[in-house]
Amino acid sequence: MSKTIAALATGNSPGGIGVIRISGDSAIEIADRVFECADGSSLLDLKGYRAKFGCIKSDGERFDNAVALVFRAPKSYTGEDVAEISVHGGIYIIEKALGAVFAAGAEPAEAGEFTKRAFLNGKLDLTQAESVADLISAEGEAAAQASFNLLQGALSRKITAVQEMLVDSSALMAAWVDYPDEEIPELEESELCATLKSAQARLEELLAGYDSGQTMTHGVETVIAGKPNAGKSTLMNLLAGREKSIVTEIAGTTRDVVEESVRLGGLVLHLNDTAGIHAGGDTVESIGIKRAKDKIEAAALVLAVFDSSAPLTDEDFEVLEACEGKRAIAVINKTDLETRLDCGEIEKRFAETVYISAKNGYGALALEAAVKRILGVEQFDTSAPILANQRQKDCCRKALDYIKEARKALENGLTYDAVNVMMDSAVDELLALTGQKATVEVVNNIFSKFCVGK
Ligand code: GDP
Numbered sequence: 001m002s003k004t005i006a007a008l009a010t011g012n013s014p015g016g017i018g019v020i021r022i023s024g025d026s027a028i029e030i031a032d033r034v035f036e037c038a039d040g041s042s043l044l045d046l047k048g049y050r051a052k053f054g055c056i057k058s059d060g061e062r063f064d065n066a067v068a069l070v071f072r073a074p075k076s077y078t079g080e081d082v083a084e085i086s087v088h089g090g091i092y093i094i095e096k097a098l099g100a101v102f103a104a105g106a107e108p109a110e111a112g113e114f115t116k117r118a119f120l121n122g123k124l125d126l127t128q129a130e131s132v133a134d135l136i137s138a139e140g141e142a143a144a145q146a147s148f149n150l151l152q153g154a155l156s157r158k159i160t161a162v163q164e165m166l167v168d169s170s171a172l173m174a175a176w177v178d179y180p181d182e183e184i185p186e187l188e189e190s191e192l193c194a195t196l197k198s199a200q201a202r203l204e205e206l207l208a209g210y211d212s213g214q215t216m217t218h219g220v221e222t223v224i225a226g227k228p229n230a231g232k233s234t235l236m237n238l239l240a241g242r243e244k245s246i247v248t249e250i251a252g253t254t255r256d257v258v259e260e261s262v263r264l265g266g267l268v269l270h271l272n273d274t275a276g277i278h279a280g281g282d283t284v285e286s287i288g289i290k291r292a293k294d295k296i297e298a299a300a301l302v303l304a305v306f307d308s309s310a311p312l313t314d315e316d317f318e319v320l321e322a323c324e325g326k327r328a329i330a331v332i333n334k335t336d337l338e339t340r341l342d343c344g345e346i347e348k349r350f351a352e353t354v355y356i357s358a359k360n361g362y363g364a365l366a367l368e369a370a371v372k373r374i375l376g377v378e379q380f381d382t383s384a385p386i387l388a389n390q391r392q393k394d395c396c397r398k399a400l401d402y403i404k405e406a407r408k409a410l411e412n413g414l415t416y417d418a419v420n421v422m423m424d425s426a427v428d429e430l431l432a433l434t435g436q437k438a439t440v441e442v443v444n445n446i447f448s449k450f451c452v453g454k
Contacts, residue, residue, distance in 0.1 A: 002080065004030055005113055006106035007453040008094055015089035020097055021453065022085070022106050023078045023114055028070055031083030033104040034058070034097070035068045043083065048072030056087055058100035064093050078114050079121030112450025119435060119443070126435025126446065127155045127392060133450050134217070134388055141266040142216035145382040154385035155392070156434050158206065162199045163430040166403075169195045170423045173416045189410065192419070196407045199426070203400040206386070210393050212377045213386035219261065219268030220375060223295045225322065226305030227315035231333040234358040235305055236260060236271055265368040267377065272299070293322055301375065302328035303367075306346060308355070309337035320349055327351075329370050333358050391442070395433035402426035 004024025010017070022031055032043040037054040046052060051069045055062040069084040076082040087097045102108065112133075119129045131150035138144035149155075169192055224232045239262040260271045272295050296302055304323050306316055330350040332343055336357040347353045352370040356363030372378040387393045406422035431437035 004106050005109035006098065006101045007109035008098060009084070009453045010089065014091055017086045018089040018094040020085045020087070020101055021114060022083045022101060023080050023117060025081060026105055027081040027083045030101060030104045030106050031068055031085060034100045035066060035085060036062065043068055043070055046070045048075055056085060056097050056100065058096055063096060064088055074121065077123065078117040079123045080117060109452055111452050112447030112454050115450060115454050116443070116447040125156050126438055127388065127433065128153060130388055130446060132454060136454065139219065139261060140263045140268040142380070142382050143218070143268070146213065146217050146386050146388070149383060149385055150388055155387070158202065158385050159430050159434055162202050163427055165195050165199055166423050166427050170420055170427070173420050177416050193407070193410060196403055196410070200400060200403045200407070203396055203403065206396055207393065207400065209384070210387050212380050215375050215377055216267050216380050217388070219270050220300045221298070222269040222301040222303060223272045223299040224303045224305060225292065225296050225319055227313060227319060230305040230307045231358045232305050235303065235331065235333065238358045238361060238364060239264065239269070239271065264371060266382065267372070296322045296326065300327065301371070302326050303331050304328050305331045305333050306341060307334050308332045308339050308341045308343065309334045311340050312342055312345060327374055329354060329374055331356055331367065335362065336360060392433055395429045399426040399429035402429065
């Protein structure tokens with residue numbers, strides 16, 4: 001009999017409601033001890049997927065109106081009996097309700113324990129369980145869509161298809177090798193070659209999409225650089241859609257690095273608006289400028305802002321220099337004013353140049369397109385399965401290596417036995433990816449990164 005666990009499933013701040021989730025063999029019994037149905041019935045008699053209105057109580061004293069929801073095993077998130085009690089979402093009420101549930105016999109759930117139980121009870125595979133955490137932490141459309149696809153089993157299906165191809169061929173080969181006297185048709189070498197080739201192509205496709213998947217789902221460290229007054233803060237505000245940086249007429253007033261995450265066409269940019277790069281200045285400003293250069297160095301993407309209404313200055317050349325070798329977009333700003341800038345000089349130094357007016361919002365779409373092009377994600381298909389993390393990538397890469405070795409063994413005329421060993425190892429890696437053969441350490445490690453209540 002598994003212990004029955006409970007935790008707050010909703011956020012830790014005041015809200016309309018707070019949901020306490022209880023899972024385990026005694027979940028409904030425990031819920032019944034703290035919940036009084038308004039119609040005098042008992043939760044113990046309630047069928048699965050049914051809700052009751054009533055009161056939650058502690059030490060026999062009713063203290064809030066609540067709704068109790070019952071799920072009967074195996075038809076629940078965890079696969080166990082589950083009760084969810086929704087109370088009003090005040091911190092005090094939630095603590096009191098949770099205290100009552102613990103006093104009635106539940107134990108506090110560990111981080112990720114509900115999802116871990118769902119995994120152990122076969123309700124989710126490991127890629128789906130991981131996608132639960134990713135879906136909850138998604139900041140943008142692409143991240144949410146990709147995680148939802150994985151939760152729906154898109155990656156599992158793709159991996160399982162490869163795995164089944166390998167297992168089918170492998171089984172046939174093994175049977176033929178082990179039972180030479182039986183009338184098992186010999187596996188055509190060309191057929192085996194085709195299977196391995198197809199498995200390789202599918203895994204390579206997944207691996208090829210890893211970087212753009214990471215970019216789309218985790219966002220990009222981005223620096224907005226440029227001399228003072230080029231319009232960096234205005235651009236940041238345009239992208240953020242609200243006031244964040246201090247925008248002022250006096251040069252050098254964005255003293256330090258201001259950070260903000262913004263959504264741009266489904267992808268998230270973690271923006272740093274730096275102090276303008278220029279010589280001299282007071283001490284505070286010099287520290288800011290040093291940090292600005294460091295930030296450019298560390299950034300995955302630089303938006304280098306130039307003022308189109310003034311000729312290039314030494315400060316602009318400093319920016320040009322700092323951007324050399326970086327993945328950078330020239331953003332020529334203030335195009336609503338008369339042009340005095342040598343734009344050709346800038347265009348030839350950047351892979352992408354965009355003309356905008358940050359003040360009136362002109363050019364935002366062109367900037368979005370340029371960002372996607374330079375990051376190589378303009379073709380990113382949010383409906384296609386992706387490898388969501390390093391663990392999945394490592395398993396996929398190892399499986400691919402074994403498949404390549406199997407192909408080589410076949411080409412070099414090694415025995416089917418030798419080829420089979422490689423194919424079995426590839427299958428093992430794919431089983432580890434989906435969790436069918438993951439070690440306890442791997443599983444514990446994954447769920448330890450979840451929050452309590454998930
Ligand atoms: P920063 O020092 O690079 O952050 O520059 P700011 O964003 O503070 O902008 C400096 C000045 O330029 C402010 O007065 C802005 O209103 C103005 N500015 C920014 N973008 C534009 C633009 O596209 N057109 C015009 N005409 N003025 C702009």
